[in-house]
Amino acid sequence: xxxLKLFAAAAVTALSAASAAQAADPIRIGAVISKTGPAxxxxxxxxxxxxxxxxxxxxxxxxxxxxxELIIYDDATNANNARTFSTRxxxxxxxxxxxxxxxxxxxxxxxxxxxxxxxxxxxxxAGLAIVEPVRPYVFKTPHTDQLVCNKTITHMKSQxxxxxxxxxxxxxxxxxMRKECTAAAEAAGIKIxxxxxxxxxxxxxxxQLTRIKGTEGVDAVxxxxxxxxxxxxxxxxxxxxxxxxxxxxxxxxxxVYVDLSExxxxxxxxxxPLLVVASHLDDSNPLKAAxxxxxxxxxxxxxxxxxxxxxxxxxxxxxxxxxxxxxxSDDPAAIRDAIxxxxxxxxVTGMFNMSASDHLGIDQDSLFMVVVKDGNWVxxx
Amino acid sequence: xxxxxxxxxxxxxxxxxxxAVALGFTVIYNASHVVNFAQGEFVMLGAMFTVFGISYGxxxxxxxxxxxxxxxxxxxxxxxLAIRPARNAPVFALIIITIGASIFLRGVAQIxxxxxxxxxxxxxGTDSIDIAGAVLQRQSLxxxxxxxxxxxxxxxxxxxxxxxxxxxxxxxxxxAARMSGINVRSIIRLSFVLSAAIGAIGGIVITPxxxxxxxxxxxxxxxxxxxxxxxxxxxxxxxVVGGLLVGLSxxxxxxxxxxxxxxxxxxxIILLVLFAFPNGLFGRETHERV
Numbered sequence: 043x044x045x046l047k048l049f050a051a052a053a054v055t056a057l058s059a060a061s062a063a064q065a066a067d068p069i070r071i072g073a074v075i076s077k078t079g080p081a082x083x084x085x086x087x088x089x090x091x092x093x094x095x096x097x098x099x100x101x102x103x104x105x106x107x108x109x110x111e112l113i114i115y116d117d118a119t120n121a122n123n124a125r126t127f128s129t130r131x132x133x134x135x136x137x138x139x140x141x142x143x144x145x146x147x148x149x150x151x152x153x154x155x156x157x158x159x160x161x162x163x164x165x166x167x168a169g170l171a172i173v174e175p176v177r178p179y180v181f182k183t184p185h186t187d188q189l190v191c192n193k194t195i196t197h198m199k200s201q202x203x204x205x206x207x208x209x210x211x212x213x214x215x216x217x218x219m220r221k222e223c224t225a226a227a228e229a230a231g232i233k234i235x236x237x238x239x240x241x242x243x244x245x246x247x248x249x250q251l252t253r254i255k256g257t258e259g260v261d262a263v264x265x266x267x268x269x270x271x272x273x274x275x276x277x278x279x280x281x282x283x284x285x286x287x288x289x290x291x292x293x294x295x296x297x298v299y300v301d302l303s304e305x306x307x308x309x310x311x312x313x314x315p316l317l318v319v320a321s322h323l324d325d326s327n328p329l330k331a332a333x334x335x336x337x338x339x340x341x342x343x344x345x346x347x348x349x350x351x352x353x354x355x356x357x358x359x360x361x362x363x364x365x366x367x368x369x370x371s372d373d374p375a376a377i378r379d380a381i382x383x384x385x386x387x388x389x390v391t392g393m394f395n396m397s398a399s400d401h402l403g404i405d406q407d408s409l410f411m412v413v414v415k416d417g418n419w420v421x422x423x
Numbered sequence: 424x425x426x427x428x429x430x431x432x433x434x435x436x437x438x439x440x441x442x443a444v445a446l447g448f449t450v451i452y453n454a455s456h457v458v459n460f461a462q463g464e465f466v467m468l469g470a471m472f473t474v475f476g477i478s479y480g481x482x483x484x485x486x487x488x489x490x491x492x493x494x495x496x497x498x499x500x501x502x503x504l505a506i507r508p509a510r511n512a513p514v515f516a517l518i519i520i521t522i523g524a525s526i527f528l529r530g531v532a533q534i535x536x537x538x539x540x541x542x543x544x545x546x547x548g549t550d551s552i553d554i555a556g557a558v559l560q561r562q563s564l565x566x567x568x569x570x571x572x573x574x575x576x577x578x579x580x581x582x583x584x585x586x587x588x589x590x591x592x593x594x595x596x597x598x599a600a601r602m603s604g605i606n607v608r609s610i611i612r613l614s615f616v617l618s619a620a621i622g623a624i625g626g627i628v629i630t631p632x633x634x635x636x637x638x639x640x641x642x643x644x645x646x647x648x649x650x651x652x653x654x655x656x657x658x659x660x661x662x663v664v665g666g667l668l669v670g671l672s673x674x675x676x677x678x679x680x681x682x683x684x685x686x687x688x689x690x691x692i693i694l695l696v697l698f699a700f701p702n703g704l705f706g707r708e709t710h711e712r713v
Contacts, residue, residue, distance in 0.1 A: 083538050212683075238682045243642035245440060245633035248433040248558075249677040249685075252426055270540040270634045281551045281558050282429070302542050302634060304549060 068111035069104075069372045071096075071362060072137035074127045074152065075166075075355075076144035079119025084144040087340070087352030088166060089114060092141065094343055095359055105366050113137060117148055124148035128155040138372045139365075141358040142166060144351075153180050162365075162378040164358035166351070169218075173401040179378055181401045183357040183391055184350070185315060185409065187215070190292050191223040193313045193406045194264060195230050197422075198289065203261035207236035207254040207286070209247070209275060211267030216242070219266030219291050235259060240271055247271070247278045255284050266291040273302035280306035287311060292409070297347055300417055307414045314419065315350045317390055319410045322421050329408065333390045350391065357389035425556030430678035431671065432554070436563040438670020440633065443570045443625035444647025445654065445662035446577065447618045452657050453581070454590050454614035456514050460521045461501060462622055463644025464528040468494040469623025470635035471532060474541040483544070491623040497528070498619030502612055525640065532637040545631040562631045569628045570663060573621055577659045590614060653693050655706025664704065669693070 073092055076085035096112040104110060113135050115127035124143045131137045132155060139162050143149045146169030153172070156163040157179050165172050165182040172182045198206060206227065210220040216239070227234055236257040238250035254263060263286050265275050272294045279288060288310045290299075295314035300307050320333035336356050340348040364387055365380035366372055384403060387394040392408020412419040444466055451459045469490050476486025505520050547561035581587035592600040593610045601607050626635070633639070647662075650669045654661025669689050676688035696704065 082533075238677075240682065241642075241686065243639070245629070246433050246437050246674075249430050249674045250682045252429045252433075253678060253682075256426055270636060273540070273542075273634060281560060283558070298539055302540055304542065 068109040069106070069366065070111045070113060070135060070137045071359075072128075072131035072135055072140040072142075073112065073114040073355075074117050074124050074131070074140070074142035074144075074148070075114055076119040076148070077114075077116040079117075081119040081145050083349075084166070084351045085116070085119070087344075087349050088144060088355035089116075090343060091336075091340065091352040091355045092359060094339070095356060099363060105363055106370065106372070108372075110363075117143060119145065119148075121145075121148045121151040124152050125155065128152040132156070132159040132161060137161065138374050139163070139362045139377050141355060141362070146172060149180075149182070153177060156180065159374075160378075161374045162362070162381055164361055164381070166354040166358060168215075176399060176401050181361065181381055181396070181403075183354045183361065183389065183394075183402075183404075185292070185391065185404065186402065187218045187222045187291075188226070189404075189406045189409060190313050191219065191226040193409045193411065194289050194291070195223065195226040195232060196406070197311070197313075197411050198232060198262055198264075199230050201262070201287075203232065203287075205233045205235045205259045205261050207238070207257060207260045207263045208234055209238040209240065209250055209254065209263065209265050211242050211271055212239050213242040213268060215291075215293060216240075216267035219293075223264055223266060240267070240275065242267070242269065242271060244271055245274065247275045248282060251275070251278050251282050251284060255282060260286050262287045262289060264289045264291075266293065268293040270302070273299055273307075276303040276310060277306045289313070292350070295412075296349070300414055305417075308416075310414045311422065312412050312414070312419075314410050314412045315353075316392055316408050316410065317348055317350050317353045319412055319419055319421065320390075322412075322419060329388050329393060332388050336390045353390040357391050357394070360387065360389055361394065426678065428555055428557035430674045432557050432559050432563070433678075434671035434674030435667065436560065436566065436632065436670070437673060438650075438667035439563070439566045439570045439663070440625070440629045440643070440666070441646045441650045441669050442663035442666025443566065443573065443629065444622065444643045445650035445666050446570070446573055446659055447622040447625065448647060448651040449657050449659050449662050450577070450614050450618045450621065452651075453594050454611050455506075455517075456594065457506065457517045457521065458648070458656070459615075459618060460518065460644060460648075461525040461528060461640075462618065462647060463640025463642075464525050464532070465494050465498060465619045465622025465640075466626035466629075466643050467532060467635065467637065467640040468497060468528070469626030470543070470630040470639065471536050471541070471626075471637065472623075473627050474543060474630070474635055475536065477543070487627050490627065491620050494623035495616045495619045498615040499612060502615040506615075507608070507611075525644070529638055529640065536637050538637060540634050540636045541630070542634050543627065543630040546628075560632060562628070566628050566632065569624060570666075573624065574659050574663050577617075577621075581659070586610075586613070649690065649693055651703075653696055653703055655700075655703030658703070658705040661703055661705030668696075 075088050077089045096110050100109045117124035144166050146167035149165040149167040149172050162179050168184045170186045210216040236254045240247050290312045294312050295318045323330045337348040365377045369376040369380040382396050384394050384396040392404035394403040396403040411422040413422050447462045472490030473486045545562040546565050551558040551560050589605045589610050593607045597607050650665035651662045654665030672689045672692045673685045677685040
């Protein structure tokens with residue numbers, strides 16, 4: 043009899059201990075990031091951002107009174123690894139939401155894993171294919187190239203330009219810009235009368251630019267791509283003295299581009315993301331505060347200028363934590379519904395307004411046309 | 424007409440850049456028959472160390488000389504630590520080792536220098552020169568003069584000095600050279616130093632035009648290798664002429680055909696030339712005497 047009592051007491055103690063542990067159980071959020079490999083320039087700032095802000099949330103008391111446990115895997119810019127880690131996040135780590143992957147390719151590879159498991163994921167990849175067609179459990183934070191092209195073409199249209207030249211890189215970003223901007227130009231009734239390309243490592247673009255210069259009737263030139271060739275284009279552009287206005291995509295929205303162009307970037311129009319221009323915005327703009335705070339924090343953490351890529355991760359974490367708070371639960375389905383219901387949430391990429399048909403939630407109003415003046419960005423009205 | 428001139432000027436500038444890289448290939452190849460695929464990384468190290476030397480407040484010339492020196496040390500390390508221990512392996516295996524070294528150096532550079540892009544100030548200023556409606560960057564002149572000077576120096580060294588004769592002897596038959604009292608090890612080590620110096624100098628003069636980054640070496644090595652093959656592997660004049668041909672064919676096909684196909688056009692020309700001249704334009708046929 044005594045034995046039985048003892049056993050019952052022990053069982054009760056164990057049970058209550060278990061439920062106490064339940065209450066303090068952390069909320070597990072997964073992430074698959076390309077911290078190394080060719081896309082390290084995306085993944086590294088994302089990794090730094092996620093770790094910093096999860097620590098900050100935990101230090102401030104966590105979510106729903108519970109701590110967040112962040113489980114990050116590095117896929118080394120390999121879609122196969124991303125897939126393996128995703129399965130691990132679902133089956134072993136039992137996460138309630140997921141951030142990643144860093145690239146469009148890896149995201150498309152892992153999306154089915156989270157669709158099957160019915161766990162929401164917020165991708166950091168730029169491709170439109172991630173959210174079109176809409177998958178119930180897949181969201182994303184970065185701008186699409188389509189938005190950038192629409193913004194640029196709208197500005198060209200407002201200036202009365204109707205015949206333009208394109209010069210784009212043959213890398214992934216350049217190709218996508220060429221495709222999307224051609225479509226956007228067509229839709230706006232703007233004719234593309236010269237269409238040149240350059241390799242991502244080319245050292246001289248004079249022949250292509252000479253052809254554009256010799257093309258009859260060019261009103262403006264659009265330059266799309268990524269990295270060092272953009273500065274080379276701008277330098278050659280100035281050397282050859284092309285008289286047309288020069289538009290660049292968001293790939294040029296960095297201090298490095300302006301510095302490397304050594305003065306040749308003066309007057310260049312760039313479609314810039316919020317983070318780059320945040321400090322130039324009016325204080326009344328609801329987007330300003332978060333973007334400036336993130337930008338300053340990132341510089342403090344790394345000593346480097348903030349990049350949009352880290353900002354995508356900031357927004358992904360924001361979407362998920364905001365959804366957990368509004369849903370008041372860490373049930374994956376509830377989080378999914380809450381993310382989809384997100385309205386007027388100021389992120390550092392833009393203002394998020396999700397809906398059942400729009401899993402990106404930002405539009406071209408979160409992009410800003412800026413011009414380089416005295417080596418600095420100035421807003422264009 | 425001014426368009427034609429512009430394509431030609433652009434082609435010569437780019438061609439001389441490829442030629443400078445191709446020159447580096449010839450020296451090590453001549454001494455050891457190894458095609459050193461880490462040559463592009465020597466170019467990168469020369470450029471990046473100069474950039475960082477200047478950012479730490481060193482004057483341009485001091486930073487440049489220091490960068491060349493460090494690149495030479497890296498090259499010696501490559502020879503002593505990776506190539507020499509495998510000296511009894513077939514040449515093919517040594518070439519694979521250089522590919523490994525190239526990946527290693529690029530990785531270390533990514534960690535040390537970051538993934539950003541850098542520039543160096545142009546020696547003669549950034550104004551461009553107008554020639555009958557076409558423009559020439561002043562730095563292009565620096566690249567052309569430097570490449571030609573390195574070519575001349577190399578020719579003098581190889582054909583007019585005892586040291587050069589030693590290199591030729593070591594390349595023909597290491598055993599016979601050793602028996603004639605030539606220190607083959609230091610000859611080959613010297614060839615690594617020379618190659619590294621040529622690569623680093625090339626990197627420093629092209630950076631104001633092409634910009635520098637940790638992975639700039641990959642494409643330059645590929646184009647430089649193509650140029651060296653086109654001109655005849657091992658022939659310095661061939662290397663520079665080969666570089667010019669690759670650069671000009673790229674510029675003219677980008678200008679008159681389509682920029683989409685410019686690399687394809689360049690490589691088709693190389694293939695056609697190699698069909699007609701299997702040893703390259705200036706390459707000599709090799710005969711084995713039995």
